[in-house]
Amino acid sequence: MYLKLGSRKTIVVSSPDIARQVLQKHDQVLSSRTIPAAAAAYDHFKKSVAWLPVANQWRNLRKICKEQMFSSHRLDASQSLRQEKLKKLCNYVHDCCINDQVVDIGGAAFITSLNLVSATLFSVDFAQFNSNSSQETKELVRGLMEVGGVPNLADFFPVLKFIDPQGILHKSKSHISKVFVIFDDLINQRLELRSESLDHSMRNDLLEAILNYSQTNESELTLDILKHLLLVSKTSL
Structure with missing residues (x-):
């Protein structure tokens, strides 16, 4: 089936035979994704495993994600963390009663999910129940998720990318810059702890695992790419 979404030509694969051709025989050629205008902020599409084409950099980042984020060992290790966040949610509901x-319910579930992700990444909670101080962080994360999911005219009419009629690229840059400031602080604090003492208390989080991986494997994982990887992790875990 042929569709034209704005000026974008789209083919809908509905035949089993054609699907087999697309997914098995020509999967590498057709594996790249259409890059949304919002992903152009800070060249995110050039450094993110979500948008990179199949090449060495994408394979290296995919390997890191597979081994350090989604391995059965990593998921089993975070089971107690998930139970802890669920217990805090239950205690909060109990206190309210x-x-x-x-x-x-929506806000409480959002805080629980946000803290589960932030604790998995950095061993810290980004938000607290009944706390106005964490409202800014919640709004920042919510805004980042919204600009990534809202329909954008510039995606259907690429000529409008330079105009950014809905201001989505501008909002994306604003949100990502604020997130990167938080990431910079957390990464620098962790690097300082690691440099001050070789036997510092190891934390069982993704940041520690990636830093260890980058050292032991002499990886080309720069801090800039690390921030983009953490950004994807934060919005997908």
């Missing part, structure tokens, strides 16, 4: 307070 005792105090006759309204429970914002």
Whole structure:
């Protein structure tokens, strides 16, 4: 089936025979994804495993994700962390019931998910229940997810990318810059701890695992690419 979405030509594969050709015989040729305009912020599409074409850099980042993020060992190791965050959520709901307070189920679930991801990445909680100080972080993450999912006219009419009629690229740059400031602080703090003492307390999080991997494997993983990798992890875990 042929569709034209704006000026984008799109083929819908609905035949089993054609699907076999696309997914098995010509999978590498057709594996690249259409890059949305929002991914152009800070050249994210050039450094992210989500948007890179199949090449050496993509394979290296994919290997890191497979071994350090989605391995059965890593998932098993984070089981207690998931239980801890769920227990905090239950305790919060219980306290609200005792105090006759309204429970914002959506907000509570969002904070729990956000803290689970941030603890998995950095061993810290980015938000707290009933805390105004964490509202900015929640809004930042929510805004980042929104600009990545909202329909963008510039994606259907590429000539509009330079105009950015909906301001999505501008918002994407703003959100990513703020996230990178947070990442820079956390990464620098961890690097300082590692440099001050060789036997510093090892943390069982993704940042520690990636830093260890980059040292032992003499990887070409720069801090800039690391931040883009963590950005993908934060929005996908």
